[in-house]
Amino acid sequence: MSSDMFKSIVDRLHQAEKIVFVTGAGISQESGIPTFRGKDGLWRKYDAMKLATIDAFYEDPKLVWEWYEERRRNVLEAKPNAGHLAIAELEKFKSVYVLTQNVDGLHQRAGSTKVYELHGSIITIRCTRCNFKDSITSSFSHLPPACKCGSILRPDVVWFGESLPQDVWHTSMQQAISCDVMIVVGTSLAVSPANLLPAYAKQNGAIVIEINPEETLTSTNMDLSIRSSAARAIPELVAAFQR
Numbered sequence: 686m687s688s689d690m691f692k693s694i695v696d697r698l699h700q701a702e703k704i705v706f707v708t709g710a711g712i713s714q715e716s717g718i719p720t721f722r723g724k725d726g727l728w729r730k731y732d733a734m735k736l737a738t739i740d741a742f743y744e745d746p747k748l749v750w751e752w753y754e755e756r757r758r759n760v761l762e763a764k765p766n767a768g769h770l771a772i773a774e775l776e777k778f779k780s781v782y783v784l785t786q787n788v789d790g791l792h793q794r795a796g797s798t799k800v801y802e803l804h805g806s807i808i809t810i811r812c813t814r815c816n817f818k819d820s821i822t823s824s825f826s827h828l829p830p831a832c833k834c835g836s837i838l839r840p841d842v843v844w845f846g847e848s849l850p851q852d853v854w855h856t857s858m859q860q861a862i863s864c865d866v867m868i869v870v871g872t873s874l875a876v877s878p879a880n881l882l883p884a885y886a887k888q889n890g891a892i893v894i895e896i897n898p899e900e901t902l903t904s905t906n907m908d909l910s911i912r913s914s915a916a917r918a919i920p921e922l923v924a925a926f927q928r
């Protein structure tokens with residue numbers, strides 16, 4: 686990138702009013718939570734079709750729940766890293782929205798106040814039949830856990846083949862279309878419709894920056910690709926907004 690282009694990006698960061706982060710599993714990797722498609726990715730070890738679809742759940746709810754309980758324990762023991770914390774800190778200076786594919790709740794625990802969970806939450810549990818839905822951080826003694834109504838409970842996550850929560854998706858599109866800067870962190874952008882968000886931002890003339898140690902499917906459409914880890918690059922980038 687030429688020094689003129691870099692200067693123009695830094696100027697745009699200073700002037701930006703609304704900054705939208707689109708985050709994926711990579712932002713939590715340095716908090717000890719595995720990604721899905723990387724070297725030690727979950728989908729390299731496990732078959733998503735046996736663990737993350739509604740058919741798989743009804744086929745063997747105990748197996749699916751055992752896998753989710755292990756992930757829930759890992760997530761609840763994890764701490765937000767410098768990347769999550771820097772995004773939360775930026776709210777002191779700019780209007781910041783976080784559109785996350787992650788289900789781990791680490792952005793909220795870092796202090797971000799406008800977080801939209803596109804794929805739901807592993808901490809929230811809901812009933813497969815009645816309206817019960819609650820945040821539950823303790824482990825279940827019996828798997829699959831039962832609701833008071835007698836039906837089985839499930840994690841409030843979006844499984845393959847299921848729709849995104851429509852209100853969350855609608856708001857996320859609106860924020861993407863109206864932002865000045867979009868920062869895409871730690872996602873392979875392999876999953877639709879979340880991977881459409883950078884194109885919505887571009888429609889509005891926003892600059893789109895990627896933070897990822899690896900090249901992704903849409904790296905060529907980015908205005909700037911920072912090949913570094915989230916915990917290292919986000920604090921540095923956030924400092925550029927404040928200078």
Ligand code: OAD
Binds near residue numbers: 720804915
């Ligand atoms: P992926 O596992 O597909 O991609 C993670 C990305 O993070 C990769 O591009 C890595 O290069 C990058 N990465 C790894 N370590 C990093 C670090 N320390 N800092 C920054 N980036 C790093 O995860 P997602 O894109 O989030 O969906 O996956 C999207 C969806 O696919 C998930 O939400 C999940 C999964 O199936 C559902 O469960 C519905």
